Structure formats: C-alpha cells, structure tokens
Amino acid sequence: MTFTIFFVLLTLATAVALPNDVVHLLKPHSGSAGHKHHGLNCLSWRLAVETNNLRNWTQVPATCEAYVGHYMLGKQYGQDCAVVTYAAYEYAKGLNLAKDGKDVWIFDIDETALSNLPYYSRDTIPYNETSFNAWVAEAVAPAVPASLKLYNGSVKLGFKIVFLTGSHDTFTEARIKNLKAVGYTTWEKLILKKAGEGSGVVYKSSKRKELVDAGYRIRGNIGDQWSDLLGSNAGDRTFKLPDPMYYIG
Numbered sequence: 001m002t003f004t005i006f007f008v009l010l011t012l013a014t015a016v017a018l019p020n021d022v023v024h025l026l027k028p029h030s031g032s033a034g035h036k037h038h039g040l041n042c043l044s045w046r047l048a049v050e051t052n053n054l055r056n057w058t059q060v061p062a063t064c065e066a067y068v069g070h071y072m073l074g075k076q077y078g079q080d081c082a083v084v085t086y087a088a089y090e091y092a093k094g095l096n097l098a099k100d101g102k103d104v105w106i107f108d109i110d111e112t113a114l115s116n117l118p119y120y121s122r123d124t125i126p127y128n129e130t131s132f133n134a135w136v137a138e139a140v141a142p143a144v145p146a147s148l149k150l151y152n153g154s155v156k157l158g159f160k161i162v163f164l165t166g167s168h169d170t171f172t173e174a175r176i177k178n179l180k181a182v183g184y185t186t187w188e189k190l191i192l193k194k195a196g197e198g199s200g201v202v203y204k205s206s207k208r209k210e211l212v213d214a215g216y217r218i219r220g221n222i223g224d225q226w227s228d229l230l231g232s233n234a235g236d237r238t239f240k241l242p243d244p245m246y247y248i249g
C-alpha cells in the first residue's frame, strides 16, 4: 500500500480563514527532506497531480511546499472544491432516480467530507500515525464546505448517501460523532475498513462491489484521491476533489 503523507512546510506567519471560518495559523510545520526541483513550476506540478499524471509520489517537491500551503489555506482550494461539487450537483439534478432507495452517492471522508487541514497545519508535531489517529479520535474535523453542500443537495434530491473511507473501523464512533457534528446527519451506510481488507483501489472496489451486489446503483462518487475513483464499480460519474497534500495509491 502506498500511503504516504508528506508535510506541508507552511511559511506564512499570517492567519488565513478557512471557508468554515476556523482560523489556523500558518507556521512552519515540518520540512520534507525532499530533493530540490530547481525550476519546477508548482502549478504545473499540482495540475499533473490532479490529473493523475504524476502517481505514487511520496512528498511534495521541497520547492513547492510553501506553494501547497498557500493553496490549501488560501481561497483557491475552497474555490476549486466548489467548482467540482457544482458540476457534481448539476449532474445529480439531471438524473432520474428510481425512488426505490437504491440510487446512491458515495462520499469519501478524509479531505472529502471532512477536512484534516487543522491537523496538517498544526505546528506542534509533524505528521505521524499516532498523532493523526489521536486527531481523528478527537472528532473535531470541520466539513469541507463544498462537499457538505453537495451532500445536502444530494439528500434533497433523494440519493442515499454512502460514506466509504479507508479509515480503520476502530474509529467508527469518532467518525459518526464528527460527521454528525458538522452537518452530515444521515446516511445509508458508513463503511470503514476492517483489518485485512486491503487498501486503496482494491479495498474501495471490493466495498463498491458489495454495494452493487446488494442492489445499489452507484450514480455518483466523489473523493480526493484517484484511488477513490478508479477500479471496478466506480460509479456512473466520478468527481475528483483537489488534494496536493498526499497520495494514496
């Protein structure tokens, strides 16, 4: 499994408001020991990441760490998410639902339904599994505003919502608490990963197959990782939210 988190080196010392009005200080976090890519255009790098031309990358190029920090904590990230979810909602509106409770929309959780930016922008400790798990257990992640809007719109249109996450099922209660606290109040299924269920595309494909085998029709699927959206039974349409922070293969 390729699950590599890199650490955004945030070099601003100013506060920037996230779309949900939670303010986080931008401070140096933890530098990657990445190689310098002299002359690399960071927007070009990000575009290549988002289009899945660059794969299996393990860290943001050192020269783009500040760029990614600005991107994520500034306005552009939220605006990019809003364009994605606008397209998703326009597509959703045009679908004819069977009204049998089987038309589902799949939402990934991390960096899709919920944002871990408050964790990644902390200046206390660098990313590690222990501290990240502790953050998840706190159940205080804000919603990604654009995703919450799409969620609410999808529910109103009559879709059944399935949250499908690679998050371990030991965090089931924390995730339920967190989702509900920020406005994701109802769902058909909340699927977390059990031990031994694989990872990435394999795990998500197998869970989607279970849904299809149970008679659900996956009309839409949204996630921040390509591994949310590739593989079998990906859905009639998929929508990729931006995430230049980490890559999950």
Ligand SMILES: [Mg+2]
Binding pocket: 108, 109, 110, 111, 112, 223, 224, 225
């Ligand atoms: Mg995710």
